[in-house]
Amino acid sequence: MVLVFAEQQKGLFKKATFEAVSYGAAVASQTGTTCAAIVLGEASDAAQLGAYGATTVFHVTDSKLNNLEAKAYAKAITSIAGEHNASVLIFSNNNTAKAVAPRVAARLQAGLVAGAIALPDTSNGFVVKKSVFSGKAFAFVEVKSATKVISLTPNAYGVNKTDSSARVEQKTVSFSDSDFAVKVTNSNTVTGIVPLGEAELVVSGGRGLKGPENWGILEDLAASIGATLACSRPVADAHWRPHHEHVGQTGGTIRPNLYVAVGISGAIQHLAGVNSSKTIVVINKDPEAPFFKAADYGVIGDAFDVVPKLTEAFKKFKASQNS
Amino acid sequence: MKILVCITKSPDTTTKIAFTDNDTKLNEAGVQWIINPYDEWYALVRALELKEAGIATAVHLITVGKADAEPVIRKALALGGDEAIRIDADSNDSYFIASQIAGYAKANGYDLVLTGKESIDYNNASIGAMIAELMDLPYITHASKLDIAGGVATVNREIEGGEETNTCNLPLVISCQKGMAEARIPNMRGIMAARTKPLKIEASNGSSELTAIRSYELPPQKQGVKMLTAEQMDELVHLLHTEAKVV
Numbered sequence: 001m002v003l004v005f006a007e008q009q010k011g012l013f014k015k016a017t018f019e020a021v022s023y024g025a026a027v028a029s030q031t032g033t034t035c036a037a038i039v040l041g042e043a044s045d046a047a048q049l050g051a052y053g054a055t056t057v058f059h060v061t062d063s064k065l066n067n068l069e070a071k072a073y074a075k076a077i078t079s080i081a082g083e084h085n086a087s088v089l090i091f092s093n094n095n096t097a098k099a100v101a102p103r104v105a106a107r108l109q110a111g112l113v114a115g116a117i118a119l120p121d122t123s124n125g126f127v128v129k130k131s132v133f134s135g136k137a138f139a140f141v142e143v144k145s146a147t148k149v150i151s152l153t154p155n156a157y158g159v160n161k162t163d164s165s166a167r168v169e170q171k172t173v174s175f176s177d178s179d180f181a182v183k184v185t186n187s188n189t190v191t192g193i194v195p196l197g198e199a200e201l202v203v204s205g206g207r208g209l210k211g212p213e214n215w216g217i218l219e220d221l222a223a224s225i226g227a228t229l230a231c232s233r234p235v236a237d238a239h240w241r242p243h244h245e246h247v248g249q250t251g252g253t254i255r256p257n258l259y260v261a262v263g264i265s266g267a268i269q270h271l272a273g274v275n276s277s278k279t280i281v282v283i284n285k286d287p288e289a290p291f292f293k294a295a296d297y298g299v300i301g302d303a304f305d306v307v308p309k310l311t312e313a314f315k316k317f318k319a320s321q322n323s
Numbered sequence: 324m325k326i327l328v329c330i331t332k333s334p335d336t337t338t339k340i341a342f343t344d345n346d347t348k349l350n351e352a353g354v355q356w357i358i359n360p361y362d363e364w365y366a367l368v369r370a371l372e373l374k375e376a377g378i379a380t381a382v383h384l385i386t387v388g389k390a391d392a393e394p395v396i397r398k399a400l401a402l403g404g405d406e407a408i409r410i411d412a413d414s415n416d417s418y419f420i421a422s423q424i425a426g427y428a429k430a431n432g433y434d435l436v437l438t439g440k441e442s443i444d445y446n447n448a449s450i451g452a453m454i455a456e457l458m459d460l461p462y463i464t465h466a467s468k469l470d471i472a473g474g475v476a477t478v479n480r481e482i483e484g485g486e487e488t489n490t491c492n493l494p495l496v497i498s499c500q501k502g503m504a505e506a507r508i509p510n511m512r513g514i515m516a517a518r519t520k521p522l523k524i525e526a527s528n529g530s531s532e533l534t535a536i537r538s539y540e541l542p543p544q545k546q547g548v549k550m551l552t553a554e555q556m557d558e559l560v561h562l563l564h565t566e567a568k569v570v
């Protein structure tokens with residue numbers, strides 16, 4: 001069986017979860033087995049995961065699992081994996097998975113591929129492609145253990161939806177106090193914004209914007225297409241923007257469908273975080289900016305002139321689509 | 324309170340990546356090795372601050388690597404730390420590396436194990452969690468702030484779509500990222516002192532490698548950029564819709 005960890009947040013599933021289940025279903029059909037999902041914590045409508053290819057959903061509704069506790073999550077996942085002899089476990093490679101998947105892998109003595117970007121190649125062993133060197137290259141990783149754990153990069157595979165539904169099986173797992181050693185004393189989550197790692201559309205600003213007071217034009221641009229904001233490192237270092245928006249070698253690595261870079265020079269460390277984007281648009285007033293070499297579309301011009309015009313064009317496009 | 328900081332080497336961030344031996348090995352010609360930035364700027368410096376504040380009594384550094392990791396571990400010692408341990412093995416399997424570190428940490432009694440958020444070469448962001456599992460300890464990832472008082476750690480961590488404040492009793496494993504500390508530059512005294520600090524070499528514990536990299540590949544070259552002027556934004560949107568198909 002292929003077992004997919006279907007993360008819920010406040011009871012809901014995100015696109016990246018549907019993507020992980022779709023991927024899991026494909027791995028299952030490739031290896032001649034079935035795909036099941038596991039949901040931890042309270043969530044409504046776990047059966048909907050069936051639409052993405054899970055035949056069964058194991059649901060541990062324990063409210064203690066509503067928030068991430070890596071140790072308890074790993075215990076629950078490994079116990080259900082063991083009970084059902086899971087051969088491959090799938091995660092969506094976000095902050096939650098980074099805390100949980102390696103624990104599960106270590107517990108099961110299963111080889112882990114973190115950041116997979118394609119289906120495994122099973123023609124000769126079990127080989128999974130992943131990004132390495134912060135997006136500057138790919139590696140083909142052979143998993144040698146009987147049980148395998150794959151953490152899938154969001155936006156790398158896609159979502160396959162049908163109209164099937166899954167059978168939901170309630171499960172209980174017994175925990176000890178030491179499984180909940182980490183206490184949450186304060187939590188601050190932004191809702192309504194697609195997290196950067198999962199965003200399909202990203203608008204990013206660099207030092208060319210001159211100061212935090214000028215981010216309004218980027219916010220308008222992002223809002224016109226429902227994009228998530230990102231920035232270069234000096235922008236985050238200067239506290240113009242929050243740290244979690246920083247992309248690049250030492251920030252987040254993202255692979256959206258569209259990355260619009262405004263006033264960013266395109267240093268190698270910045271490119272490392274974004275060069276897997278499907279399409280890159282660069283807006284820069286310097287025709288020599290290195291970023292143009294990595295771009296699909298380029299506009300030489302002043303951000304303060306170009307960006308509002310692009311926003312207007314997107315708005316017009318959206319309006320024409322809705323009419 | 325004893326802290327163990329995990330240090331790995333990585334190619335300098337400006338390195339142009341290339342491969343040799345039929346794309347099975349990194350071409351190391353001309354590669355400058357640095358301390359993995361997250362290990363240096365955040366994990367190591369925060370550990371040193373905790374020692375300077377009298378909260379930690381010892382800061383030890385550990386790396387799993389061959390002799391070519393020594394310049395980097397010496398550089399880390401030049402920033403501070405009392406001693407370093409190198410587990411003599413060459414592997415990029417997370418489980419193998421974590422087993423070495425967990426084995427050493429268990430045998431030598433640390434209250435806190437710090438790692439970087441991820442290594443900028445293999446980008447697994449996995450080793451800290453595996454160490455925690457193998458030591459049966461709690462684990463906090465993506466920490467951007469760490470304070471310790473009375474055997475309790477207070478940590479800010481980045482979660483999906485937000486931030487949390489956590490508390491947890493030691494012992495504990497934490498992966499560190501931006502916000503934890505400010506980068507430091509080693510001074511002459513530190514560099515001199517590092518030469519005589521102990522660097523212990525230990526044999527690996529022979530744990531198995533569960534994965535192996537078969538080969539590498541470089542991303543395809545971009546086709547070439549299409550240039551537009553500020554007056555052609557409708558055209559750009561049209562291209563994004565019909566040609567790139569991303570909006």
Ligand SMILES: Cc1cc2nc3c(=O)[nH]c(=O)nc-3n(C[C@H](O)[C@H](O)[C@H](O)COP(=O)(O)OP(=O)(O)OC[C@H]3O[C@@H](n4cnc5c(N)ncnc54)[C@H](O)[C@@H]3O)c2cc1C
Pocket residue numbers: 205206207208209231232233234235246247248249250251262263264265266267268269270273283284285286289301302303304336360
């Ligand atoms: C170890 C290390 C790690 C690093 N990691 C990262 C990382 O993760 N992410 C990252 O981003 N950087 C990283 N850097 C920094 C990186 O090398 C660059 O310094 C940084 O990306 C530059 O940011 P920038 O492009 O915003 O600023 P600049 O390089 O200052 O570029 C500003 C650009 O804006 C353009 N511009 C100016 N005014 C306008 C205007 N009015 N309209 C349009 N364009 C305008 C300029 O022509 C220029 O190209 C790292 C560096 C090191 C040494």
Ligand SMILES: Nc1ncnc2c1ncn2[C@@H]1O[C@H](COP(=O)(O)O)[C@@H](O)[C@H]1O
Pocket residue numbers: 329330331359361362385386387388417420437438439440441442443445446447448449450451
């Ligand atoms: N070979 C190694 N020796 C010691 N520590 C390591 C090694 N590789 C990785 N680490 C630590 O584990 C962290 C995460 O690495 P990774 O899981 O490879 O992304 C790094 O930031 C280091 O702190």
